[in-house]
Amino acid sequence: MFERFLDHTCDEKGVLWLLVRWLSYGPDVDTWQQSGRLQAVAVCGYCRRKGLLSQDRDKAAPGREAQEV
Numbered sequence: 001m002f003e004r005f006l007d008h009t010c011d012e013k014g015v016l017w018l019l020v021r022w023l024s025y026g027p028d029v030d031t032w033q034q035s036g037r038l039q040a041v042a043v044c045g046y047c048r049r050k051g052l053l054s055q056d057r058d059k060a061a062p063g064r065e066a067q068e069v
Contacts, residue, residue, distance in 0.1 A: 002038070005046045006030060018046065 007019040009032075016035040021027070035043045047053045 002042070005042070008046070008050065008052070016043075016047075016052075018043065 001023045003021045003023040003025075005018045006021055009017050011017060017032050018035055018038065019030055020033050020038070021030050044053070
């Protein structure tokens with residue numbers, strides 16, 4: 001089980017990797033893990049806090065509805 005995410009990076013294929021601090025362990029055992037192997041809720045929360053997720057489509061394009069009509 002992990003304690004928290006410390007950092008992130010993307011590889012050449014655009015895959016998100018997170019530096020993980022493991023629960024009850026110190027920095028000497030921190031490891032990089034592919035985001036798809038971790039709890040989706042925790043990864044999404046981290047991405048939201050770091051601004052890595054794109055905005056909601058309706059919120060990102062003000063007036064979008066008017067343009068579609």
